[in-house]
Amino acid sequence: MKAIERRIADLWFTEYQTPNLRLGLRIEDVLLNKQSKYQHILVVDTKQYGRVLVLDGAIQLTEKDEFCYHEMMAHLVLCAHPEPKKVLVIGGGDGGVVREVLKHDIVESVTLVDIDEEVIRASKTFFPTVSCALDDERVKIMPMDALVFVKEHHDEFDIAIIDSTDPVDFASGLFEQSFFEDVHAALTESGMMVAQTESPFAEPELLRDAVLGLRHTFERAFLAWGSVPTYPTGLWTYAVGSKKFDPRIQRRSAPTGLKYYSDTMHSLAFELPPFVKEIVNGGNLKEAKGN
Incomplete structure (x- = not known):
């Protein structure tokens, strides 16, 4: 046998x-x-x-590649703003963006708004190196709908970081122009915001619409890009809106000990490949998706 x-x-x-x-x-x-x-x-x-x-x-x-995303989401705007003292983080219950924000000693307070407390608990339990700053005394956690929160706060934050999940269900509103307008109102007169805007290969329509929404809302709007290996296609984008300062200009040096973002990376991130420029200017979306 x-x-x-x-x-x-x-x-x-x-x-x-x-x-x-x-x-x-x-x-x-x-x-x-x-x-x-x-x-x-x-x-x-x-x-x-x-x-x-x-x-x-x-x-x-x-665990292996989260720094690629979290460093770009935080430092692109915190290093472009001369005095980022009050920071709003929407989504990001895992705490990765908050960890990076608090690497800037100038920051006085961080308000984290995430609708799902279970995500925060899960990150504290299983991702201690990511969630390590959530218990910092400068952090205030608000477990509520971000769409409601931003409507209730005006002229309050220097920086807003929109660390949203994919644009489905309760998170879909975080990609709409009306939300960008509410964030604009929640920012101080020199405020900046950044939002993750997906992959130009996987979601070119969403990327284009988000950038157009920022251009209609903010006095200055630009797109940056970087690599996140485990996100769809590995190429990721970050849309930045600013009321006053040009976010492409770095005004404050990068914190020490970073693994992805750097002073040199800041300016390079805003240098878009031609096909991405075409997408955000209303170009050939089918070609971007490979159809």
Whole structure:
């Protein structure tokens, strides 16, 4: 009788990034798998990228590459603003952006608005190096709808960082011009905002519409880009709106010890590839998506 070969468990997480694109990661362990009031939360340990936080099937961060995203989201605007004392972070319950913001000693307060407290709890439990600044005395956590919050605050913040999830369900409003107008009103006379605006390959229409919305709302609006390996296509964009100062000009040096953002990276991030320029100026969206 032939001996049965040893079977090996082969467990994978697959993110369907677009209808025609998916990313697969080999799982070593499932650490959290639960449904919150707002979304499904999954935390897994993977061979390639360490621990991974997944919301509604979409990767939010991995231990190995989260710094690429969080450093760009925070330092692009904090290094462009001469006195970023009061900072608003919308979304980002994992705490990665807050961690980076507090690397600037000039910051006096950070208000974190995230609708889902379960995400904050999950990050504190499973991602201590990401959530490490959430208990800082300068941080105020507001577990509520950001669309409501910004309507109730005017002329209050120097910086607003929109660390939103994908534009679906409760987060869809965070990509609309009406929301940008409310953020504009919540900022001081020299305020700046930055929002993640997805991949020019995967979501060119969303990218174009977000930039157009900022151009109609803010006195100055520009797009920056960078690399985040586990986000769809690995090429990511950041739309920056400013009431007064040109965000392409770095006014304050980068904090020490960073791994992605740097003084040189600041200006280079605003140098867009020609195909991205074409997208934000209303060019060929089908070509950008490879259709």
